[in-house]
Amino acid sequence: MTDTSALTAEIIEQLLEEWLEVEFTFLHVEEIASSIAALRRDEQDCLLNWIRRIATTHIQIAYQFALRAPDLLTHMERRLIEAWALHAMDTYDRAGISPAVRVIKDVINFTRLSHERTAGVVFEDVGGVMLNFVHGLSGRRLKLEQGEAVFTDSETLFLPAVIARMPSVADNFVLCKAMVAMMWAQTRFGSFRTQLPELLNAYEDAARALKHFQALETLRLQACIARELPGLYREMQRLRAELHETLPASWQHFAQELAQADATADDSLRLLARAYADPAAPPDICFQGELRPDAVAKCMAARVAKEKILLRVKLAQLEQELKKHRPDETKDRPAQFGLTEKPATEPGLTALELTLDGAPIAPPEEVRQLLTSIQLDLGEIPPEYLFAAGPGEYDPRLYEEKPADPDEVWQGTYHEEGASLYPEWDYGRQHYRKNWCVMREKDVLPVHDGFREATLEKYSGLVKHLRKTFEAMRDENRLLKRQAYGDNVDIDALVEALADARDGSEMSERLFMRMHRSERNIAVMFMVDMSGSTRGWINDAERESLILLSEALETLGDRYAIYGFSGTTRKRCELFRIKRFDEPYNEEVRARISGIRPQEYTRMGFAIRHLTSVLNEVEARTKLLITLSDGKPDDYHDNYRTQYGIEDTRKALQEAQRSGIHPFCITLDEKARDYLPHLYGAVNYTVIDEVNKLPFKVADIYRRLTT
Amino acid sequence: MEAHSLAPEEHFIREEPYYELIGQEIAIFEAAYQNKLPVLLKGPTGCGKTRFMEYMAWRLKRPLITVSCHDDLTASDLVGRFLVKGGETIWVDGPLARAVRAGGICYLDEIVEARKDTMVVIHPLADDRRALPMEKLGTLLEANDDFCLAISYNPGYQSVLKDLKQSTRQRFVALEFDYPAAELERKIVASESGVALDVAEKLVKFAQMTRNLKGSGLEEGASTRLLVHAAKLIASGIEPVVACQSAIAQAITDDAEMLAAVHELSSSLF
Numbered sequence: 001m002t003d004t005s006a007l008t009a010e011i012i013e014q015l016l017e018e019w020l021e022v023e024f025t026f027l028h029v030e031e032i033a034s035s036i037a038a039l040r041r042d043e044q045d046c047l048l049n050w051i052r053r054i055a056t057t058h059i060q061i062a063y064q065f066a067l068r069a070p071d072l073l074t075h076m077e078r079r080l081i082e083a084w085a086l087h088a089m090d091t092y093d094r095a096g097i098s099p100a101v102r103v104i105k106d107v108i109n110f111t112r113l114s115h116e117r118t119a120g121v122v123f124e125d126v127g128g129v130m131l132n133f134v135h136g137l138s139g140r141r142l143k144l145e146q147g148e149a150v151f152t153d154s155e156t157l158f159l160p161a162v163i164a165r166m167p168s169v170a171d172n173f174v175l176c177k178a179m180v181a182m183m184w185a186q187t188r189f190g191s192f193r194t195q196l197p198e199l200l201n202a203y204e205d206a207a208r209a210l211k212h213f214q215a216l217e218t219l220r221l222q223a224c225i226a227r228e229l230p231g232l233y234r235e236m237q238r239l240r241a242e243l244h245e246t247l248p249a250s251w252q253h254f255a256q257e258l259a260q261a262d263a264t265a266d267d268s269l270r271l272l273a274r275a276y277a278d279p280a281a282p283p284d285i286c287f288q289g290e291l292r293p294d295a296v297a298k299c300m301a302a303r304v305a306k307e308k309i310l311l312r313v314k315l316a317q318l319e320q321e322l323k324k325h326r327p328d329e330t331k332d333r334p335a336q337f338g339l340t341e342k343p344a345t346e347p348g349l350t351a352l353e354l355t356l357d358g359a360p361i362a363p364p365e366e367v368r369q370l371l372t373s374i375q376l377d378l379g380e381i382p383p384e385y386l387f388a389a390g391p392g393e394y395d396p397r398l399y400e401e402k403p404a405d406p407d408e409v410w411q412g413t414y415h416e417e418g419a420s421l422y423p424e425w426d427y428g429r430q431h432y433r434k435n436w437c438v439m440r441e442k443d444v445l446p447v448h449d450g451f452r453e454a455t456l457e458k459y460s461g462l463v464k465h466l467r468k469t470f471e472a473m474r475d476e477n478r479l480l481k482r483q484a485y486g487d488n489v490d491i492d493a494l495v496e497a498l499a500d501a502r503d504g505s506e507m508s509e510r511l512f513m514r515m516h517r518s519e520r521n522i523a524v525m526f527m528v529d530m531s532g533s534t535r536g537w538i539n540d541a542e543r544e545s546l547i548l549l550s551e552a553l554e555t556l557g558d559r560y561a562i563y564g565f566s567g568t569t570r571k572r573c574e575l576f577r578i579k580r581f582d583e584p585y586n587e588e589v590r591a592r593i594s595g596i597r598p599q600e601y602t603r604m605g606f607a608i609r610h611l612t613s614v615l616n617e618v619e620a621r622t623k624l625l626i627t628l629s630d631g632k633p634d635d636y637h638d639n640y641r642t643q644y645g646i647e648d649t650r651k652a653l654q655e656a657q658r659s660g661i662h663p664f665c666i667t668l669d670e671k672a673r674d675y676l677p678h679l680y681g682a683v684n685y686t687v688i689d690e691v692n693k694l695p696f697k698v699a700d701i702y703r704r705l706t707t
Numbered sequence: 708m709e710a711h712s713l714a715p716e717e718h719f720i721r722e723e724p725y726y727e728l729i730g731q732e733i734a735i736f737e738a739a740y741q742n743k744l745p746v747l748l749k750g751p752t753g754c755g756k757t758r759f760m761e762y763m764a765w766r767l768k769r770p771l772i773t774v775s776c777h778d779d780l781t782a783s784d785l786v787g788r789f790l791v792k793g794g795e796t797i798w799v800d801g802p803l804a805r806a807v808r809a810g811g812i813c814y815l816d817e818i819v820e821a822r823k824d825t826m827v828v829i830h831p832l833a834d835d836r837r838a839l840p841m842e843k844l845g846t847l848l849e850a851n852d853d854f855c856l857a858i859s860y861n862p863g864y865q866s867v868l869k870d871l872k873q874s875t876r877q878r879f880v881a882l883e884f885d886y887p888a889a890e891l892e893r894k895i896v897a898s899e900s901g902v903a904l905d906v907a908e909k910l911v912k913f914a915q916m917t918r919n920l921k922g923s924g925l926e927e928g929a930s931t932r933l934l935v936h937a938a939k940l941i942a943s944g945i946e947p948v949v950a951c952q953s954a955i956a957q958a959i960t961d962d963a964e965m966l967a968a969v970h971e972l973s974s975s976l977f
Contacts, residue, residue: 128964128968129964129967129968129971130968131968132920132923132924132964132965132968132969133968133971133972133975135919135920135923136916136917136919136920136968136969136972137916137919137972138915138916138919177971177975181975229975229976230976230977231948231973231974231975231976231977232974232975232976235974365922487781487782487783487788488783488788488789488843489789489790489791489796494791494796498794501794511791515781
């Protein structure tokens with residue numbers, strides 16, 4: 001039975017002194033203790049639990065929280081208090097101690113914002129749906145990002161973190177969708193196909209002119225949406241009615257004129273002079289967002305230049321490809337690309353068919369998208385765009401998107417650029433730290449030194465044995481006898497059944513035989529410890545084991561990949577590609593195995609999370625994640641070597657298991673029996689006590705695991 | 708229509724199936740048939756391959772024997788097997804052997820789904836030998852002059868395991884199918900389901916939206932067949948958004964986020 005009587009101030013004070021390390025921090029906890037002591041037991045438990053959890057992140061935040069929380073309990077929902085604490089800790093992770101303390105101190109502001117938290121839609125939650133929504137609509141493939149306002153630069157749509165203008169979640173979602181559709185409409189129906197910045201500068205008050213122009217465009221685009229997406233249009237009108245938005249009387253006829261099916265942005269510009277002169281303020285429409293002509297102009301200028309090059313280069317590639325299939329006599333003649341108009345399927349966008357020497361061809365998806373994008377920017381495809389680029393006409397750096405070299409990026413200020421971010425489990429906080437680990441994949445530098453040959457010679461007896469055992473594991477087709485259904489009659493069964501029938505006993509129905517083809521359908525990921533502690537013997541043994549294992553797996557035909565992991569602090573987590581799933585076991589891979597060198601520390605959570613996602617992209621009935629390691633999780637100057645690291649690793653393994661992966665660990669750490677059962681479960685690990693036995697054991701363990 | 712059973716080779720198509728000509732597929736098929744060449748139909752699911760076969764069977768007045776291939780389909784399932792009856796074994800022809808004997812059209816739907824060793828049994832039928840070796844009987848069955856072999860295949864599946872071998876595909880006259888152009892698709896949806904043309908137009912537009920999503924979360928966009936399903940629901944009085952959700956969105960994906968996005972698209976459109 002649990003004790004439900006309230007804790008006394010003394011006990012609470014003791015707890016607080018321990019958690020807040022009063023001995024060193026000299027914080028005053030008596031008052032806090034007495035105010036908590038006045039609460040009900042369940043309230044006390046809730047608060048104390050949170051103070052303890054926050055203290056594992058930062059004592060100062062926990063102290064500030066403890067100062068304020070008891071008073072708040074009376075008039076704030078617990079759910080909100082929890083959100084407030086988590087928000088403070090996330091802020092600490094992202095921005096450091098002072099912004100986090102500010103979050104705690106500014107609880108009033110937090111409660112005001114809590115409406116946003118209950119009724120608002122959060123970008124993180126709806127971003128995925130909105131992106132698919134906008135991809136489903138026609139036109140350029142737009143991107144979606146979180147920004148400080150609602151606007152588009154004609155390639156990326158920006159939405160704020162929270163949209164909370166409407167009173168309910170459902171309506172805020174509709175508002176968000178309307179904003180996305182409006183920005184889409186701007187790119188789709190040519191709002192940017194004008195020289196807007198110059199034209200606006202002709203007005204005395206360019207900012208006012210921009211506002212008026214935007215209002216006119218919004219009216220025009222609303223009409224476009226009414227024609228294209230009538231369901232959404234109805235919802236948009238409903239939102240406006242709920243917000244009591246009306247159109248000034250003097251604007252009614254603008255709306256009418258711009259609602260014509262053939263109205264363009266030029267018509268909005270034409271009406272701008274009249275609207276500008278009108279003293280009435282332009283209507284404020286809830287989903288209109290902002291118009292940023294400068295951002296658009298900059299983005300468009302870069303894109304127009306790039307897409308011209310890209311299209312001509314792609315056409316040259318297309319020509320090369322098609323040439324292979326053309327008769328010889330026409331091979332030397334330069335190909336003529338052309339466009340013919342097809343019956344329109346989309347209003348305002350001419351459907352075009354690409355032709356080569358007059359014959360229609362089906363362009364690849366990327367060429368089709370380029371054509372659409374250029375058409376949206378320029379309203380047409382200028383003829384000079386259709387000349388295939390000559391060899392060497394453009395510097396490939398102009399159009400190729402080259403991934404940045406990881407080592408260079410690490411040294412730059414924006415070291416998170418292009419990296420994947422992974423969360424990490426903080427067991428003290430009992431919550432994830434968001435985007436905590438900055439992970440990058442790198443290649444192992446191959447070393448061609450005949451390591452494989454040397455290894456095979458060294459273990460020649462073992463190799464023969466392995467080959468034999470693994471060959472025996474290969475798919476064997478078995479003939480299943482006495483089946484109720486099958487390809488052939490099982491004569492033995494039939495004879496027996498007939499004898500039974502004569503005899504008067506019951507005749508079996510299982511009279512057939514069938515060939516059973518069992519398919520091994522296994523994908524296995526080897527996650528190899530490349531931490532500094534593997535230097536020397538262990539590293540050699542790991543590399544030898546990998547060679548022997550790869551040889552064995554080649555006999556067996558299972559799909560496998562090998563990645564090494566290492567890290568120094570959460571900002572520099574690295575995974576080293578040794579063999580990807582789609583790579584054959586070739587000279588390069590062998591040289592990479594030979595090139596495995598000890599690196600830094602053993603941060604494990606990120607590696608398990610990333611390799612889980614890699615493994616989950618492979619289609620296989622059984623998926624294994626096998627870790628080769630020499631010790632427990634550890635990292636530089638960090639609490640990762642404590643319980644924290646073990647709990648994060650355990651959480652990552654649980655996530656992997658939940659997605660259908662079987663984790664297994666082979667370790668050289670003799671103390672591993674203390675912590676591995678907690679991580680992998682009682683049976684999913686093996687401790688090898690002598691380093692030089694590793695090569696003998698690994699393949700054998702694999703065989704046992706998969707039969 | 709009452710349910711009744713009939714032998715596969717008696718399955719004649721008596722009434723003209725609804726089919727809209729897209730290109731020259733009918734002429735090509737007829738020419739291939741006259742020259743005893745087998746035919747391969749390529750195209751995404753639900754674009755009208757099976758309907759085309761029914762139409763051709765009606766046109767050529769041959770019985771149509773369809774086998775939907777699956778990954779456990781063995782050679783015996785196609786050729787035939789011995790069964791036990793009253794203490795004796797008797798031979799029963801499989802659907803392919805029946806078609807070869809009776810001079811029917813044998814249509815192997817989604818051939819890549821069948822096991823690799825199964826595909827090989829059609830090889831001798833698909834070249835100028837036109838014969839089916841029946842190993843278990845120890846005989847060679849030469850095809851009736853009217854026999855025709857057709858297979859279908861969806862190149863959209865990007866799985867290496869489900870690719871058609873060159874030795875198989877290079878025996879066939881290939882006809883490529885795709886979703887019909889918007890105008891034609893609208894006509895098909897309207898006449899198959901009886902909905903008004905403007906509803907059909909919206910459905911086609913909706914299909915186009917889902918096809919835009921192919922590659923960014925959807926394996927395939929909505930097929931013409933799904934559009935017809937949705938249109939039939941609408942014609943029976945179901946709300947268009949609901950019809951799209953149950954006949955199309957749920958049929959193309961299980962992913963919750965994608966379902967939500969597709970739902971937003973359909974509710975924007977109607």
